[in-house]
Amino acid sequence: MGEFPTVTDVARVAGVSRQTVSNVMNTPGIVKADTRARVEAAITALGYRPHASARRLRTRRSSTIGIRLDPMIDGISGSVLDRFLHALTEQADARGLRVLLFTATSPEDEIDQFRRLNDGADVDGFVLTSTTADDPRTAWLLEHDIAFVTFGRPWQENDFTDPSHLWVDVDGHAGLYAATRAQQDAGARRIAYLGWPSPSGTGDDRRRGWHEAMLERGDVSAEELARLEVVTTDGVDQGAAAMRQLARTAGGIDAVLCASDALALGAMIANPARVSVTGYDNTPIAAAIGLSSVDQPVDEVAAGVLELLTGEFEGQVSHAPDSASPRYRMVTPRLITRQFEAIPRDSVPANALVDEVSR
Incomplete structure (x- = not known):
């Protein structure tokens, strides 16, 4: 835990999601009494005091999506991600959202950036690219109950029937x-x-x-x-x-x-x-x-990412509402x-x- 307790710390101690902590502080009437009591006890025990950026996160007013700026490769292989970033930024702007770019030298470095941006309430969620099987980045975001969607599937057997997280991919x-x-x-x-x-x-x-x-x-x-x-x-x-x-x-x-x-x-x-x-x-x-x-078709990929991140699922699988809608989007490419x-x-x-x- 850092010098000052965060919403994440409160959620962990209380054994609830970050959204539940937010509900207790903003709309306590919708939270069960025993759950509300646990969260309030955790807030008191940790000495948590929300600051301005935390208030933005509680009310989702940052309206900002974080995504890593991938390093340049050879001008050929990297162009698809460049096009995706362009499409994501343009479509996010049309929805009144901003895209915050950051750099990272490794998955571990990217996780450190997740932690910094999340604790400072600088973003409402993340978009990940270049996913791999057993990706440490997605595991960390799931563990800390942070909203995110990936461009690239989890590469697991249950990707379609029971995805571990929300994703969009090209077939x-x-x-x-x-x-x-x-x-x-x-x-x-x-x-x-x-x-x-x-x-x-x-x-x-x-x-x-x-x-x-x-x-x-x-x-x-x-x-x-x-x-x-x-x-x-x-x-x-x-x-x-x-x-x-x-x-x-x-x-x-x-x-x-x-x-x-x-x-x-x-x-x-x-x-x-x-x-x-x-x-x-x-x-x-x-x-x-x-x-x-x-x-x-990166325009379709970007639209799917934003739909999953801001729509009914709000970038979450574990706390998502019951829905017949798939928790992924598979986009068909064109020859x-x-x-x-x-x-x-x-x-x-x-x-x-x-x-x-x-x-």
């Missing part, structure tokens, strides 16, 4: 399934896939879309299908190397699908045969070079098909082409 399985079907309908049989190492919730989800569509069509054997897949870390150079590996080991291929636009750009560079390439994320680079790509216009240049380093396209 990567559906995106790659549709991209594979589009190539098959165009006559492609041997469709390769460049993906990320497993376990990767997002990457595994996208791979399943390709794999399922290929198995259903049955154009290649299981042995051939295994040769049509290359696993690599994300990046343009990695995509080019993976494409060259396919040329050595997979035999003839009709099309290539990729887990990201960065991998797809690399595949286009190392592609003298001009095999059709499809990426994922629909970044500005994809539009600039004529790369087909699966688009993540954007473009004419393949890029000129393969094996002699040009991948990063040089990225710089040229970005100018």
Whole structure:
């Protein structure tokens, strides 16, 4: 506990939620007598005295949402989160809400920022991105009964039937399934896939879309299908190397699908045969070079996040009202098909082409 007790401290000692503490201080008539007595006893025992920022939190007047500003990656992979942040800020403003940005160097550092902003009543809730299985950030927010929604599912078996927290995600399985079907309908049989190492919730989800569509069509054997897949870390150079590996080991291929636009750009560079390439994320680079790509509709994601954070659930699962509404939103991506216009240049380093396209 810090030098001065907070609403969180009172809630913990009384064994209730922060909202219940707020109700006791603002509308005590709606709280059961025994619960109200426990909260009042905790307030007395801790010597809690609300200050101005705490009063804003009790009445939800901060009207502010906290979200970490992700570090720049390579200008390609990070563009989706940049677009999401733009959409979230614009839609929040339309609802009379503000977005407070903060930085963090690690999950632990981000949790420290949660604690600081929450104790100071600077925000009403948080939006998280880049979720992982057993994410320590979501565990901390749930433990401290703080409102939040994630862009990215919890990656647990009960995500849909009994989610551990509120979330919005893009259906990567559906995106790659549709991209594979589009190539098959165009006559492609041997469709390769460049993906990320497993376990990767997002990457595994996208791979399943390709794999399922290929198995259903049955154009290649299981042995051939295994040769049509290359696993690599994300990046343009990695995509080019993976494409060259396919040329050595997979035999003839009709099309290539990729887990990201960065991998797809690399595949286009190392592609003298001009095999059709499809990426994922629909970044500005994809539009600039004529790369087909699966688009993540971040406007819909932002709308879903704000709906779950400010609507009937108010960013909570454990204290949410009984409702038939799902405690998540799954957004369906769109395949954007473009004419393949890029000129393969094996002699040009991948990063040089990225710089040229970005100018």
